[in-house]
Amino acid sequence: MTTTAATVPGTAEEQPLYRVLLIEDDDADALLVEELLLDTGLRFELTVSTTLAEAKRLLTTRRIDCVLLDLHLPDAAGTAAVRELAPEHAVIVLTGLSEARAGTEAMAAGAQDYLVKGKVEPELLRRTLRYAVYRSRTERAAMEARTIRLRAEENARLERGLLPPPILGTSTVQVTSRYLPGTAMALLGGDFLDVVEGDDGLLHAVVGDVSGHGRDAAALGVLLRIAWRSLILGGHRGEELLHLMERVLVAERDGDSHFATCTLLTLDQHRGTATLHLAGHHEPLITTPDGTREVSAAHGIALGILPGLRNWPSTVVPLPGTGALTLYTDGLTEGHDGGSGERLGVDGLLALINASAPADPAVHVDRLIARTQELNAGRHTDDLAVLHLRWDRSRPAPEPLHRNFTSDPRMGSGIPGSRASDPTAEGKDRHGRDR
Incomplete structure (x- = not known):
C-alpha cells in the first residue's frame, strides 16, 4: 500500500480534496494513474492497494471519496466486487481495450463509470472523477433523505397509536398530554396514554409503561392503548378491564420478559370524585388551591407479573371544585436532581411544581418537562408520558346521560x-x- 498526496494552487475552499483509492496490482498501471491524476489539476490523495481484501480493510479505516478498481485483480470477482464497494463509495472501473462490455456490466452492478486503460486522457479522468464523486454523494444524500422520511412516517404512525387525540363529548375537563421517547432518534417507546369519555358521561384515562425500550415495547404499548380504548367503549371497567388488558399483554408478548404498569382513572365531574386503580404504577398528583401533592391510593400488581391474580383494589378520591390531576410515567422523576447526583424523585418534582407560578396547562406541562430535563442533563434516559387533566366545576357540567353517536353529519x-x-x-x- 502506498499513499501519494498532491496539491495545486488555490486554497482548500477553492479546490476540494479528492481521496482516491486505486486497487491495482500492476505497478506500471498504478504509476500511470498517478501521473494522470497529477495532470488533472485536482487536489487529491491517492492510496494504492494491490488486493481487494486489503482495499476492503482500508475502506473501513480511511475516508475515501472514490475507488478506481481493476477488474483483473486475482481476488476480484467481476461485478460482484463492485456490488460490495458501490453502496458506500463512488466506484470507477478500469477495463482493457477489448472489455467495454465488462465496463457497462460493472455500471449496471453499481459502478458510477468505467475507463478503458490506454485511452484515458487527463481531462477525461478529471471529468469522470468529479462526476462519479458528485453522483455518489447525491445518491447517498437521496438514500439518507428517504431513510429520514420513512422514519418520520413510521414515527407518525406510532405516535398516532401511542398519543391519540382524546375522545371527548360533553366533558369540560381540559386535557393536556405529552410524550417523549427516551432515546434520541429512536422510535417511540413503551409508554402509553389515552383519554375517553364514555357513554356513561364519565371521563376515563390511562397512563402506562411497558418494561423495556425499542420496537417491541412500543408495539406492546400501542396494543395495550388500543385494547384499553376498545374495552372502555365496550363498557368494561376497573378490575375486569385490567384483567382483560393483562390477557392481551400475555398473549402478545414475546416470552415472559415484558410486563406493564398503569394507572386507570375514572373522573366523575357531577359527583366530584376520581376512582383510581394502580397496577404497579405510582400515584398521580392532585393540584388544589392549596398546592400540589401526591394522591394516597391502594396499590395493585403490575400486569403480566402474576397473570390471573386480579389484585387491583380501587380508591375513590374526592375532588375540589377547581383543580387538576397529573398522571405520568417514571421518566419524569427518575432523572437526576441537578448537580447533587441524586434522583429527582416525587419530592423533587413536587418542589418544582409548587415553586412555579400557575400557568396555562400546556405551558405548565412543557415548562415542567423542560426543567426536569435541564436538571438531568442527559444522565438518565427513559420514555416519558404526562397526562394533565384540569377542571373547574364553576363552569356548568352536564348531568351524566347516554348518547347515541351517529356517522350521519x-x-x-x-x-x-x-x-x-x-x-x-x-x-x-x-x-x-x-x-
Missing part, C-alpha cells in the same frame, strides 16, 4: 345544544321539514 350528536337534543326540533324530520 346531518343528524345531531345527542349532545345538549345540538338540534337532535333540542325539544323544539320535535315534529321535524332530520332535514328540518315538518313531518
Whole structure:
C-alpha cells in the first residue's frame, strides 16, 4: 500500500480534496494513474492497494471519496466486487481495450463509470472523477433523505397509536398530554396514554409503561392503548378491564420478559370524585388551591407479573371544585436532581411544581418537562408520558346521560345544544321539514 498526496494552487475552499483509492496490482498501471491524476489539476490523495481484501480493510479505516478498481485483480470477482464497494463509495472501473462490455456490466452492478486503460486522457479522468464523486454523494444524500422520511412516517404512525387525540363529548375537563421517547432518534417507546369519555358521561384515562425500550415495547404499548380504548367503549371497567388488558399483554408478548404498569382513572365531574386503580404504577398528583401533592391510593400488581391474580383494589378520591390531576410515567422523576447526583424523585418534582407560578396547562406541562430535563442533563434516559387533566366545576357540567353517536353529519350528536337534543326540533324530520 502506498499513499501519494498532491496539491495545486488555490486554497482548500477553492479546490476540494479528492481521496482516491486505486486497487491495482500492476505497478506500471498504478504509476500511470498517478501521473494522470497529477495532470488533472485536482487536489487529491491517492492510496494504492494491490488486493481487494486489503482495499476492503482500508475502506473501513480511511475516508475515501472514490475507488478506481481493476477488474483483473486475482481476488476480484467481476461485478460482484463492485456490488460490495458501490453502496458506500463512488466506484470507477478500469477495463482493457477489448472489455467495454465488462465496463457497462460493472455500471449496471453499481459502478458510477468505467475507463478503458490506454485511452484515458487527463481531462477525461478529471471529468469522470468529479462526476462519479458528485453522483455518489447525491445518491447517498437521496438514500439518507428517504431513510429520514420513512422514519418520520413510521414515527407518525406510532405516535398516532401511542398519543391519540382524546375522545371527548360533553366533558369540560381540559386535557393536556405529552410524550417523549427516551432515546434520541429512536422510535417511540413503551409508554402509553389515552383519554375517553364514555357513554356513561364519565371521563376515563390511562397512563402506562411497558418494561423495556425499542420496537417491541412500543408495539406492546400501542396494543395495550388500543385494547384499553376498545374495552372502555365496550363498557368494561376497573378490575375486569385490567384483567382483560393483562390477557392481551400475555398473549402478545414475546416470552415472559415484558410486563406493564398503569394507572386507570375514572373522573366523575357531577359527583366530584376520581376512582383510581394502580397496577404497579405510582400515584398521580392532585393540584388544589392549596398546592400540589401526591394522591394516597391502594396499590395493585403490575400486569403480566402474576397473570390471573386480579389484585387491583380501587380508591375513590374526592375532588375540589377547581383543580387538576397529573398522571405520568417514571421518566419524569427518575432523572437526576441537578448537580447533587441524586434522583429527582416525587419530592423533587413536587418542589418544582409548587415553586412555579400557575400557568396555562400546556405551558405548565412543557415548562415542567423542560426543567426536569435541564436538571438531568442527559444522565438518565427513559420514555416519558404526562397526562394533565384540569377542571373547574364553576363552569356548568352536564348531568351524566347516554348518547347515541351517529356517522350521519346531518343528524345531531345527542349532545345538549345540538338540534337532535333540542325539544323544539320535535315534529321535524332530520332535514328540518315538518313531518
